Amino acid sequence: SHIRWENVNISLVDERKLSNGHPQRNDTMIAKTLIRNKVGKIKLINIFDQHYLRNLNDKSLEKHIFPIDILLLGMGLDGHTASLIPRFINLKDALDIKSNKAIFETYNLNKTIRRLTIGLRPLIYAEKKILFIKGKEKLAVLNASLQDKNFNMPISYFMREKLHIY
Numbered sequence: 001s002h003i004r005w006e007n008v009n010i011s012l013v014d015e016r017k018l019s020n021g022h023p024q025r026n027d028t029m030i031a032k033t034l035i036r037n038k039v040g041k042i043k044l045i046n047i048f049d050q051h052y053l054r055n056l057n058d059k060s061l062e063k064h065i066f067p068i069d070i071l072l073l074g075m076g077l078d079g080h081t082a083s084l085i086p087r088f089i090n091l092k093d094a095l096d097i098k099s100n101k102a103i104f105e106t107y108n109l110n111k112t113i114r115r116l117t118i119g120l121r122p123l124i125y126a127e128k129k130i131l132f133i134k135g136k137e138k139l140a141v142l143n144a145s146l147q148d149k150n151f152n153m154p155i156s157y158f159m160r161e162k163l164h165i166y
Contacts, residue, residue, distance in 0.1 A: 071126035079153020083117035
């Protein structure tokens with residue numbers, strides 16, 4: 001079917017805390033691939049842009065991207081999704097389903113890896129949730145997450161929801 005790309009808005013659920021345009025940022029990859037290939041018709045609402053973050057509050061975020069219609073997730077070999085990463089600082093806060101905060105900074109113990117992520121609450125309430133995985137290792141992690149009753153792997157939170165897996 002034909003997609004009316006001019007009506008498509010994309011936002012990210014997480015981003016590396018690096019300078020705008022850095023090649024390891026997700027928004028840089030999207031701008032170079034998906035948006036460029038659709039001749040700029042797709043609108044990227046970049047909630048992690050440094051200029052946008054300066055003026056961000058949770059009310060303006062809700063106005064711009066929530067509720068989420070379609071949520072596309074990936075998964076790491078440690079069971080992380082978005083920047084909800086096991087053993088990262090602030091993970092517990094970001095996974096708090098009762099939190100009214102939308103964006104969290106997460107980082108490893110020595111603060112060499114810093115990320116921004118949308119918290120679990122807005123993600124879990126997305127209308128349609130899709131997970132893309134590739135390879136036998138990730139399939140094994142996915143199967144293990146089904147048995148993860150203590151939610152040690154953040155992807156486990158989504159396994160209790162209606163999740164389309166490809």
